[in-house]
Amino acid sequence: MIEEVIRPIFNMVYDVWKDGKPVPNLLTRFPNKQLSDPEFLLLHYQNDATKEYKFEKKKYKIEEVGLYSNENFYYMVDYGGNHLSEFLLDEETISPKPIKTDPLSDIVKKTLVEQKNFKIIFITEHEPDNEKSFVLLMNYIKENNFNEKQFYLINNNSLVYQYPQKYNFDINVHQLDFISHSSTKVLSFIGGCNFIPNKEGKFFMCFNKSPKIQRYSLLCILMKNNMLDDINWSLVPSWNAKPNESFYHNFFDASDIVKYKKEIDYFEKLAIKRSDFEEDKGWFNEYQHINNKEFPLWLQIPEYEKNYESSYINIVTESKFLDSDNNIHISEKSFRPLFYYQFPLILASRNHIRKMKEKFDLDFYDDIINHSYDSHPNQRIRLEMFYNEIKRLSNMKTELIDFYKNNYERFEANKQKVMKILEIVDKDYYYFENLI
Numbered sequence: 001m002i003e004e005v006i007r008p009i010f011n012m013v014y015d016v017w018k019d020g021k022p023v024p025n026l027l028t029r030f031p032n033k034q035l036s037d038p039e040f041l042l043l044h045y046q047n048d049a050t051k052e053y054k055f056e057k058k059k060y061k062i063e064e065v066g067l068y069s070n071e072n073f074y075y076m077v078d079y080g081g082n083h084l085s086e087f088l089l090d091e092e093t094i095s096p097k098p099i100k101t102d103p104l105s106d107i108v109k110k111t112l113v114e115q116k117n118f119k120i121i122f123i124t125e126h127e128p129d130n131e132k133s134f135v136l137l138m139n140y141i142k143e144n145n146f147n148e149k150q151f152y153l154i155n156n157n158s159l160v161y162q163y164p165q166k167y168n169f170d171i172n173v174h175q176l177d178f179i180s181h182s183s184t185k186v187l188s189f190i191g192g193c194n195f196i197p198n199k200e201g202k203f204f205m206c207f208n209k210s211p212k213i214q215r216y217s218l219l220c221i222l223m224k225n226n227m228l229d230d231i232n233w234s235l236v237p238s239w240n241a242k243p244n245e246s247f248y249h250n251f252f253d254a255s256d257i258v259k260y261k262k263e264i265d266y267f268e269k270l271a272i273k274r275s276d277f278e279e280d281k282g283w284f285n286e287y288q289h290i291n292n293k294e295f296p297l298w299l300q301i302p303e304y305e306k307n308y309e310s311s312y313i314n315i316v317t318e319s320k321f322l323d324s325d326n327n328i329h330i331s332e333k334s335f336r337p338l339f340y341y342q343f344p345l346i347l348a349s350r351n352h353i354r355k356m357k358e359k360f361d362l363d364f365y366d367d368i369i370n371h372s373y374d375s376h377p378n379q380r381i382r383l384e385m386f387y388n389e390i391k392r393l394s395n396m397k398t399e400l401i402d403f404y405k406n407n408y409e410r411f412e413a414n415k416q417k418v419m420k421i422l423e424i425v426d427k428d429y430y431y432f433e434n435l436i
Contacts, residue, residue: 015062034080049429084133121152125178128157128329158328183332184421193305201310204231211241214321220263234275236284308340318348338414
């Protein structure tokens with residue numbers, strides 16, 4: 001006789017239902033925000049975790065929570081590429097100061113007070129939320145006299161664990177490794193490229209998509225110093241950020257604006273620059289999202305191995321850089337050079353590389369590359385140090401190539417460590433299971 005396995009159940013709560021189906025939480029209150037059903041995120045862990053018998057999901061109307069006092073229920077808000085601060089503060093309102101907004105409906109707040117087994121999870125799997133969101137959520141909880149232990153803030157910010165201690169406020173926080181796992185999963189499907197000691201392309205590569213100030217600023221500096229000719233670079237924004245002089249004002253000072261005036265004007269007029277090997281692929285078009293019709297569902301961003309096989313150093317411009325964010329966002333961009341047998345240079349927020357070393361034991365070739373820029377607390381100086389290291393390395397190509405040829409084992413070890421990140425899915429799976 002086969003013994004029946006009783007699986008734990010993760011109870012998901014929705015306050016709005018339409019035609020017998022739940023509507024993603026907050027979508028009716030914020031129809032213009034990127035909100036989705038977290039069921040699909042949980043499904044990712046149910047599919048990929050190595051545990052044999054995994055938890056199941058069940059959806060409830062909020063009115064049903066009070067019927068099951070001995071179970072935990074979770075009202076999950078999956079807010080995509082937004083920051084939680086956008087649901088707590090309307091900074092676009094025309095007034096002396098931004099107007100506070102209330103993300104939760106009256107019935108959600110009422111249930112939160114009356115049912116201690118009812119919890120709120122604010123989650124974004126792709127992005128890191130910042131310190132500002134934590135502070136606004138903390139103030140919201142205090143102003144409404146809610147129990148802070150009924151709230152969860154979950155995202156891809158490696159610094160999120162510091163915030164409760166810093167503010168002495170005990171919201172539940174968790175750093176989600178969804179991107180680390182999902183991007184590695186994609187790389188494993190692709191398989192990577194060959195280790196080619198004698199590369200035939202440009203010495204550096206530097207790919208840039210979303211129009212971020214750090215990306216345009218670095219390109220201005222590289223162009224000013226006549227270094228772009230030695231870089232296989234791209235700039236393929238899916239929208240026009242209008243990068244005129246005002247675009248740089250929170251970063252470049254007045255003298256920088258004058259110094260880089262010619263370069264700023266150039267990049268303001270440049271709608272798109274495809275990489276050397278992608279010019280005729282049809283993947284990138286002016287101010288459009290990636291044309292990925294020819295890709296499988298699991299590949300949303302092109303991964304053309306020839307780019308990586310042809311350059312020794314990958315200049316990565318991460319999504320997060322500004323000091324004001326006070327977060328660390330390790331995205332798929334940071335893993336690519338280590339997976340594709342390249343030297344990594346990563347322009348990111350402070351201690352980004354340090355965190356990657358601590359968390360994944362990755363080799364950043366510190367015996368030949370100076371990553372001291374990574375720890376500098378000032379973003380402007382960090383960018384200058386980053387450029388100076390690019391310049392230094394450009395003057396020692398022969399030494400770098402010799403190092404590359406003689407250290408295949410280290411590059412291969414990095415690739416294997418990236419592949420090992422696939423196992424990290426279990427950490428997040430058990431986090432959710434333990435909430436049950």
